[in-house]
Amino acid sequence: MSKPLIGVVLGAILGAIDGLTAWFTPAARDQLGGIVIGSTLKGIIAGVAIGFFAKRFHSLPIGILFGLLVGALLAYLTALMQGGYYFEIILPGTMVGLIVGFATQKYGKTPATANS
Amino acid sequence: MKWLSDDKLNYLRTIVGNPDFSSTKYAFIKELARGGMGTVYLAEDRELNRLVAIKVLNTPEITEDLRNRMVREAQIIARLEHPGIVPVHDVGVLADGRVFYAMKFVRGSRLDEYATQNASVRDRLRKFQAVCDAVAFAHAHGVIHRDLKPQNIMIGSFGEVLVLDWGVAKILRNPVSSEADTLLLPVAETKNEKARLVVDTSHGTIIGTRDYMSPEQARGETNQLDERADVYSLGAVLYFLLTNRPPSEARPRSINPKVSKPAEAICLKAMSREIGSRYFGASELSTDIGRLLDAEPVSAYRESAIEKVSRWVSKNRFLVLLVLAYLLMRIFFVFTSRP
């Protein structure tokens, strides 16, 4: 499995889980479908970006940092659109980015490098 | 006649027993170890200014057969150029008529001594894998060791692993590669014309060390032996590394419950009394040990679904912890943000 693909899969799964937790908020249950789709898409976007970064740059600390930043940025934008709940959205979103950053650096096939 | 005191007697016995290196480039330093066929001495190579280990035939009166066996042992080892096989530098005859061969002096400890130093299971398995690799190399060159045991494996001071004492090794067939064919020196080029490589064809002769010997070897079926006899011995060495005891009928986990099921399965497969049930060779055994070290499934053991998941989780512990932490955090926020 390539690194971008790992990023996409993991980002999608975590994004979907993220969206599903909206079920615990009765007021948001009506829009659960849209929330899950949106959240999953957010996860996929984050996963793609982080996965391609991992394909290019092989460094666990930098990969984690990048994931963290991407996750935090996307989560911030989501929180802006929501108009609130910044802490409850940004922190988990940052964590998703961290997990995807770690996984894409640790796992997945790296492209073969030419002999110098 | 002058009385010889005990001390003087011991001294005279030592100098008479010690090899006479005067006709060689080596300077005697001290005795290192005594084995069935020969004694190993520490000596200095005066030309290259390095320490060497020199094995000299024990017996003062050499028969043609013993001399040939010594030189043959040296030639067998010399053609096996591998980091895990002790290199032979020289072979010759001392001024007192005894055959010797000089090999690399390995500073370190034997595997059985190393195991008593509380080496971790991972360390032991890594060392064991290195032994398997060295033996696999010999097998690829048509040579089986026939006396593998912890006492014949050295761990150098830098952690390197060397297999020693190829004195009872057997040549099964010509080496695999065509390059190796040229190592069978024509008669005129051997140091000693009478010491050409000879395949051991002795019938019923039991060679090796009992505890670590395969059943077919113990029965004296010398001509039936192949690489799997060494696989059995390697399994017995693994048994020792897992339990700190010589092999017995007891399963390794009954002696040491900390041994994992896959590790036990590898050990028992290698030590199977049925030749056909063992690993084909040392390389296959080495591969399974490598999988065990990488927390991959091993061929000797069929995992249950739970064991598969457990192994995967154990291998990816950090990721699993991160995801769990994320989920816990999510749950925390769900319940704390309720009105």
Add this chain to the structure above:
Amino acid sequence: MDPDTDIGGPLHKFPVTDHSAIVGARSDDQLIRRRAFDTILASYWKPAYKYIRLKWQADNEDAKDLTQGFFANAFEKNHFARYDAARASFQTFLRTCLDGFVANERKAGRRLKRGGDMDHYQLDFVTAEHELAAHAATADLNPEEYFHREWVRWMFTIAVEAFRQRCDESGRTIHFQLFERYDLGDDANVSYASLSKEFGLEPATVTNYLAAARRDFRGIVLDKLREITATDDEFRAEARSLLGADVK
């Protein structure tokens, strides 16, 4: 190097049976038997005497009579021809026979006639007695170990004398002198350098002469051993014992 002649080096030997006095003791030829007996007697009389003194608590006169009586009886009855190498070493066999002889003599209460067939052998019991007095056996040695130890000591002692004679006869006195000073002497200050100065030799010459001396001495020790073993296996086993473990 000619493989057919040089493989064994200069000390390539004939089989043990060509030199063994034990084998000679079984010969039909009276002269060969006598020579074989002489060799066995020369190698074992002193350890036998000391053994009798220690184990059987015989006084020096009795021990002397018993030692001579044993060997005379052994020659007369040709006991050594009965030796079977497959059962034990010759040393063990001889010691067992010796015990049997002494026990029988004690039981019979006989007083052995001195002289007789043994008179012409000049066995130096006086020196043996002085050695016993000067160097008592240690308490932790059992009689069998003591016998073995004294046998080893005696073997090396006669080998030194044989080496001295050989060097004198072959004009290599200096070899023996160097060997005597460095390997037999007790002076801790002796070194190759000091011997080089003392004998007016180059240090490398001292090294070479000493190496040659030790090589020759080793050959003599092994020759002596070969004379009193019956088979190659026994010879190798006794050689390991003689050259291997420490004397207690």
